[in-house]
Amino acid sequence: MHAPEFTPADRRAALDPAARLRQLSEADRDAIRIAQDPKFPRWLEQITATGGCSHPVHLSGSITTWDAATGEILHHYDTRTEPGERLPVRCRNRRATVCAPCSRLHAGDTFHLVRAGLVGGKNIPAAVRNRPRLFVTLTAPSFGPVHRAGELCRPRRDGGTCEHGRPLGCGAVHATNAPDVGQPLCVDCYDFAAHVLWHAYAGKLWDRFVIGVRRQLATAVGLAQSRFRDHACLSFARVAEYQSRAAVHVHAVVRLDGPAGPDDEPPAWGTADRLTEAVRASARRVLVRTPYSPAVGELALRWGVQVDARPLRADGDGPDDDAVAAYVAKYVTKGASETGAGIDHKVTSWEDIDAAPVSEHVRTLMRTSWSLGGLPEYESLHLRNWAHPLGYGATS
Incomplete structure (x- = not known):
């Protein structure tokens, strides 16, 4: 069994972390940078809280709660303490194609x-x-009549055409995913x-x-x-x-x-x-x-x-x-x-x-x-x- 051969570049990369990073893709380097950020655990919490929302709404600002009688500050929150200085929340769009x-x-x-x-x-x-x-x-x-799937589309014994010269019937049996299904027999009659x-x-x-x-x-x-x-x-x-x-x-x-x-x-x-x-x-x-x-x-x-x-x-x-x-x-x-x-x-x-x-x-x-x-x-x-x-x- 032969030991793997190493080039000088391989040896430098193994000994130099910066060189190893340079060999990675930009996306991988960005992921490592985020993971090394001290706020990474909070970022993970945000992703979990939004359920992986595809288009989260990013909020920015602050809120302060005072005691009306004493003026004491009971609570203060500012999005500047969050990763990226903003707070993501779910978009809550119900369309599957959107989120x-x-x-x-x-x-x-x-x-x-x-x-x-x-x-x-x-x-x-x-x-x-x-x-x-x-x-x-x-x-x-x-x-207006449209093409149908799964059976004889629009059978007509007498044939015939509409006032625009297009057939009034269709004797084909269209598959469900056929491009004609749902399309008008005559766009001018529809x-x-x-x-x-x-x-x-x-x-x-x-x-x-x-x-x-x-x-x-x-x-x-x-x-x-x-x-x-x-x-x-x-x-x-x-x-x-x-x-x-x-x-x-x-x-x-x-x-x-x-x-x-x-x-x-x-x-x-x-x-x-x-x-x-x-x-x-x-x-x-x-x-x-x-x-x-x-x-x-x-x-x-x-x-x-x-x-x-x-x-x-x-x-x-x-x-x-x-x-x-x-x-x-x-x-x-x-x-x-x-x-x-x-x-x-x-x-x-x-x-x-x-x-x-x-x-x-x-x-x-x-x-x-x-x-x-x-x-x-x-x-x-x-x-x-x-x-x-x-x-x-x-x-x-």
């Missing part, structure tokens, strides 16, 4: 809160598991303005849906609508999920309690079947009208025809409570960018939209949101601030 550590924390908190609302815990009695509870999905309406405005008013549509559920329940049992809260209480938790066509579906957990909330049993008429009927009826009937615009007209915005309302039963016959809580927690951390339906930061110009790493369908929706944001009729929506998620969130 994965903070989004995981947010998802965990959401899971436990939703689960507590379904089965009890967090000061909510376990009796809520026996209350009428639903897992509801509300969809966006159609803004109502991009209605798509963006539906997103923008989805928050109002949800509010009216909730009011409608209460009204439907009150009407069904002969109560004056103004007296509903004297007899029952509805609780909701909702998230939005972007579909391949870049339109959101809203998923919600709904629970019916007595007038005092989770500590109160619902009235005898408060059943899962009656709650389901009220949800479906409200989803069919509510609408939001947009202000008239010479460019767009007046739109009557509604939920899509597909409404899913599944009871959550304590006997296990139906969706699993933990699975529903996990589903809600999953989508509370996902924005438009994870599905390719937009990006996770605001755009400030046409150039930002042109440079965005999105499909042409999504880019057109972003451009439409930007254009609509310049119309006085929609000024209150601030649609240019919401162009990155395609208008969604403007009234949420």
Whole structure:
């Protein structure tokens, strides 16, 4: 066995610490410098306290607490004593694409809160598991036919073309990740303005849906609508999920309690079947009208025809409570960018939209949101601030 051969440079590096450092990369030398800093233990404490946040907010300043009676200084803190003379705190952004550590924390908190609302815990009695509870999905309406995955896309026996000369059907079977999935069959037929405005008013549509559920329940049992809260209480938790066509579906957990909330049993008429009927009826009937615009007209915005309302039963016959809580927690951390339906930061110009790493369908929706944001009729929506998620969130 031969001993390793050493060059003069190797020998100098072994005997000279400075020479050894010079052989390391700049990043390694910087790590060693930080580790040798007397404030390194405090720096580690800060990293641990922020949970490895990707974009911590750095605070600077001081705070002093005095005794009002004596003027004695009880406590003084100054960030100048911290490493780098600043104090990092979590950004607390719930989007996984922005900060994965903070989004995981947010998802965990959401899971436990939703689960507590379904089965009890967090000061909510376990009796809520026996209350009428639903897992509801509300969809966006159609803004024009798009390519679909997993089956014959758009079969048509008679073929035919639209007024723009493009085929009305598609006989292909697209893979789930095929680039055509979610894209319009005809971009000129697709109502991009209605798509963006539906997103923008989805928050109002949800509010009216909730009011409608209460009204439907009150009407069904002969109560004056103004007296509903004297007899029952509805609780909701909702998230939005972007579909391949870049339109959101809203998923919600709904629970019916007595007038005092989770500590109160619902009235005898408060059943899962009656709650389901009220949800479906409200989803069919509510609408939001947009202000008239010479460019767009007046739109009557509604939920899509597909409404899913599944009871959550304590006997296990139906969706699993933990699975529903996990589903809600999953989508509370996902924005438009994870599905390719937009990006996770605001755009400030046409150039930002042109440079965005999105499909042409999504880019057109972003451009439409930007254009609509310049119309006085929609000024209150601030649609240019919401162009990155395609208008969604403007009234949420």
